Amino acid sequence: MPSSQIVAILAAIASFFVITLIFSLIYIICRITRKNRRVAESRPRTRAVRGRNRDTSTSVISVSESQLFDPSLNKIEMVDLVKATRNFSPDLIVGDGSFGYVYKARLATGVTVAAKKLGPDAFQGYREFKAEMETLGNIQQHDNIVKFFGYCATGSDRILIYEFIEKGSLDQWLYDTSSIGAAASARLPLSWRTRVNIMKGVAKGLEFMHNLDKPIIHRDIKASNVLLDADFEAHIADFGLARTIQESHSHVSTQVAGTMGYMPPEYIHGATTATVAGDVYSFGILMFEVATARRPNLRIKGEDGRDVRLVEWVMNMVSQNQQMKLLDARILKDELNKEEVHEYLSIATFCISEIPKLRPTMKEVVNLFDQI
Template sequence: MDHIALGILAAIASFFVATLLFTLMLVLCQRGKNRNQQTRTRPNSQLSIPIGESASFDPSLNWVSMPELIQATRNFSPDLIIGDGSFGLVYRCCLANRTVAVKKLSSDAFQGFREFRAEMETLGKLRHPNIVTILGYCATGWDRILIYEFIENGSLDQWLLDTSSSENDVSASLVPRLPLSWETRLKIIRGVADGLAYMHNLDTPIIHRDIKASNVLLDKEFEAHIADFGLARIIESSHSHVSTQVAGTMGYMPPEYLLGATTATTFGDVYSFGILMLEIATGMRPNLPFKAEEGDCQEVRLAEWARRMVEHNRQMKMLDANISRDGLGEAGVVEFFKIAMSCASDICKERPAMKEVVDLLNGIST
């Protein structure tokens, strides 16, 4: 074999050796990186949240293991389901001798992780009597689970509308439902207003972005608790949040969102709150069109119908038929609808701030 051939073989051998060494170094570096990341995750978890995902969470929140949850929920038995939202199923169970609500978020990785993070970063920091309390969480593999205080009387929409009559409705009333009195409805809406005013006036405000009857829970005293912060966002400056995705529920969603606005503000919550006021007073769904008058072929939505009725001073006719008129003061009802229509103004800048709404509601006599 001549010197040229030997040189070629030597060069090839050197190349393979160098490539092998380089590959080995990459493998060792990657292992070191993974080992370092594992040491920065929360203790006690099998596959915990990386520090980058959990750094802004309240450290006092309890981590609960998946085996504990499987045992408590009987492997997430359908018999324990008390709620079915767009972000996951909610189960009633007992943990550490306390009845709690457990929400298992969507199995879709992106959706589940996004809603989990939103709730942990917003609801995990809030402490107010009219906002549901988050007690703990579980983050294992692809599973994201949130644990809340259990609110005895379920959601507001279950009391306003007979949602249990649907065969597809997985929620069940825990107590017999009677028509809500005007005084109770006023108490509930005042509670929601207090909770929103608290959120909007934090040093770093939080917007909910999905205020509606199904996201208001009622305790045994019918105090309101705002729930489901899966769409909530922290707003760092100017009380607004830039988003490329429309958020909310049809019927409650402010018109500027539907027209393509990419900035979500506290006044978006105010609009949804105004629609909720109309719903709680009339007992009518805001997201379903209906015929305003008998024989009328044109369908309208709740907000449009309410404006027409208020313009003709027919506020008492708007009230839910289940509300007793005995001793009911018309002046208070008129003021209630005046506040509701102000909040539900199509013009964003004409809506009052929630702090002002609280004062106005407190001025209504029952």
């Protein structure tokens, strides 16, 4: 055999062994990598919230996330809630919020509750869940604040359980928005005396929150966050945006929040911290809304034909001594007392002062209601 052929054969054999060796090394590396990945994935995670960038809106929450919550809070098992809500049947939906639905449920103990099931992929929904746990779940009960019964945190599911409030939200009674969970039905208009009593109840609830050892700012006082029981007593609800003021009245969150139409002017004009004075302003706007049955975030045609905000329209009417004309036309005239209406609107006007320091405290507001 010529030497050239022998060299060629040896070269081919050497190439074969080199290629075989390379593929063997690649195979071994892949096996090791897969094994390490399985080991890493099998380890329990102690922190479940993953950060997100500005282009995403999801977060992942593991089962062990519940370990981060106050162990003194009542944890309700998912299997019990599935039974109580008939597997979260649409027929039991009694409301919907920014980040999920509210179901009417009857627990095995016989207690009827409202279960707010937050969307599993909503990052802001998770923040609201934590906020309610850290505020509503840790304050003593008050007649004008919805009672918190417990929570469920399983996998990515986050559910908050409250007392069930029979009459629904104030928003529904002002505008008859009942279209979820039951057939819409015409409601009798709220009497003037009932409206005043509702607002006095909201004032008492806020007074309680603002005067705790660590005051709580609700940050989203509005008609849909006030629930009415069988006696039309008010219960402040939805503490998803609430924040606790820590020592020296510094704030946990420097971000303002709320709903357009109810937000105080300092928030809109660039203020960076939420304050109790912001709640007072929102309360004043709610007083206007309850009296007029007009939404604060919608424009109203003023006397001069211009489209104006509710607050501007009411202030113009008050300045012209036209208080009785701005009231909800469904309120029976024979139950109205002109002096009482003027006093009510004076309190509201006091609350919506442009300068936060000039607004009353909620304790002062409650005292003013007692004098009506």
